[in-house]
Amino acid sequence: MDKNHHPEEILERIGGCGRFQVFLSVMSHLMKLPTVLTMYLMVISIATPEWRCMDDNGPSHVTAAFNTSTFLHVNSTYANSSDIDYFGAANHSKPYSNIKACENRNGTRCNNIVYSDEMKTIVSEWSMSCTLPWVPSTIASIQMLAILFGNLACGQIADSFGRKMPLFSSQLLLIAANLIGYFSTSWLMFGVARAICGLGMGMFLTVQYSLSTEVSVSSWRPWIVAFPTWALMGCGLALVSYLMPDWRKLHLLTTIVTIPFLLLWWYFPESFRWHLSHDRTHVAKDIIQRIAKFNRKSVNDETILELLNTTALDEKSGDRKKYSLWNLFNTRRLAKITVLSMTNWLALGLLSYGIQYGIKALSGNFFFNLFLFNIISVPTTFIAIILSNKIGRRKTAVVTYIIATIGCFVVGIVQYIETDMRDSLTNGFALFASLGIGVAWGPVQLMSLELYPTVVRSIGYGFLNTFARIGAVIGPQLAYLDTRIP
Structure with a gap:
């Protein structure tokens, strides 16, 4: 048996992509709902009604x-x-x-x-159009900055204390923050609520896939990571916000939706790979046995212990060393992976959130545009999943970036051309760019998860997420700047 394939060997012996993996993956995607709602709530909350x-x-x-x-x-x-x-x-x-x-x-x-009265936002509630036009975009950037800190903190926490604790802590933070948002009596209080939202979302986005991918075989990981849950949930929110265009009620709804996910604490095990990397073989054995039982596979303790003890994992079972950001650069290979990935993630954040917060400036109905910019990536995401397995994660990411580049370039050029079709071309190619960058998240996230060894995976993933957030901090400011310098 090839030592490098030891984790895959264990997973195959206990069911491969069995009932447990399906359950964990589905629940992990459903747990994304509070984060999606919270993220898009910011776009809706700072929109300017007529x-x-x-x-x-x-x-x-x-x-x-x-x-x-x-x-x-x-x-x-x-x-x-x-x-x-x-x-x-x-x-x-x-x-x-x-x-x-x-x-x-x-x-x-x-x-x-x-x-x-078509929609109620913080802009109309506190009459910001003339006296405080800079506040909405600033709060959006503060939220993104808080996500950055959540990414950094959670990466270290997840590799030191496990994936499960920060995952559910993020849900508690979102419940508290959205509740504070609902009761906000000033834009300052609302800004604090959104900063706490950012911390919660940053923590969730750092560990959202760690548990499910670390107990799944590699061929299924593209489906786990790249399945267009975010887009589908964004479409649902567009419909809900159209029917209930009130930022306070939407915050309350998000709070209520998040509470049931706390019950999953009793059903989610910790990552057995994390326990192995921290010399807790006996705990890893119990988790593997639990997964096997859920998958209706019979594997005795002696077989599991033999698998765990006779193969040296890349996770380095028994190594009690504490890892930090420095370990992402302490070898030539890891430094190369980290530096190049930083560029990838910065582009993801800048394009995604620049376009997202710019939707309100496009012609047509705001809620319909929000729906359209989400639904467009659903069918193509499935193509990207297949390509990730057929031609690889890297080539798939390159294709999606090319699509985004073409869309952005045409949108920029069209603004300098006098034509009756300017609005249509702007909307169309902005949608094209959004399609490309939306699909890019899947292969780039998956590639980042797979390139780092387990002991620094969450640290690396969290660190790279911070660069997406740097781009996300700039995005809302570009949207605000466009209202002053078209």
């Missing part, structure tokens, strides 16, 4: 439409109520120049802003 100035109880002097391009066009070109219909429909027959957003025609600041 609004208009109602100073002196008179007609609208300035109107901001939901769409960024319409916002700029309407406010710089058209003037009074005969020029602008309620909430942003412009009459193009009466041009007027030098009308600034949030100012009346006489140059005074608008004091009475009325928002459309």
Whole structure:
């Protein structure tokens, strides 16, 4: 028996991809629901509903439409109520120049802003359009920064104390944070709630696949990691938020949805590979026996102990050494893997969240666009899963990055071309770019998990996640900057 395939040998003997692996994988994907809801809640919570100035109880002097391009066009070109219909429909027959957003025609600041009741967000709740336009994107960036810290902390915690404890701690944090968000009485309190949300999401995103992939054979890992649960859940949230467009109610709903997942604590075992790497062979044996029993496989203790004791794992059973970030760079091979992967993950974060927070600036219905940007990646993700096994993780990632690059390039070029199809081309190729980068997460995550040995896997995965979060911190700021410099 090849020593390097020892974990695979154990898994095959206890059922391969059996009932236990299916159960654990399905539950792990369902546990992603609170994180998906919490992440997209930020996009919805900071969206700007249509609004208009109602100073002196008179007609609208300035109107901001939901769409960024319409916002700029309407406010710089058209003037009074005969020029602008309620909430942003412009009459193009009466041009007027030098009308600034949030100012009346006489140059005074608008004091009475009325928002459309189409959706309730923090922008409309605390009237941020004119006085605090920088706050929503800043809170989004703070949340992403908190995810970064959650990634870093959880990587170390998961490799020191196991995968199970931080996984369920993340759920507790999300319950508390979304509840605080629901009861927020100011944008500062809301910002604190979102920072705690970020810590919880960062912890979950670091260990979400560790338990399920470490008890699954390699051929099934692409299905475990790349299955489009995120996209499908995002589509569901788009529908729910369309029917219930209230940021407070959505926070409460997320809290309620998260609570049942805490019950899985009694059904999820710790990773037997983690126990082996910490010289706990007897505990690993019990977990393996439990998995075998769940899979209806009969394997006696002597056989398991023989498998565990006669083969030297890459995990180095018996090595009590404490690992840290330094171990990601202490060999030439690991340093190369880490540095190149950092670039991959930075691109994932920047493109994903730049596009995600830019959805509100696209033409068309916000909720429909949110649905569309999620559903588009579902069928192609299955193709990416097959390609990951057929041509490898790396080549699949390259293809998806090429798709994203083409989409982004065309969107940029179209902004400099005067054409009636600008909005359609922007939406279409932004969707194309989103498709590419959305599918890229699967092969890149899987490749990162497989390249690191068990003893530093969570540290490495958490560290790389921080670079995705650096890109994610920049993304919302680019969306805000676009409202000032198109």
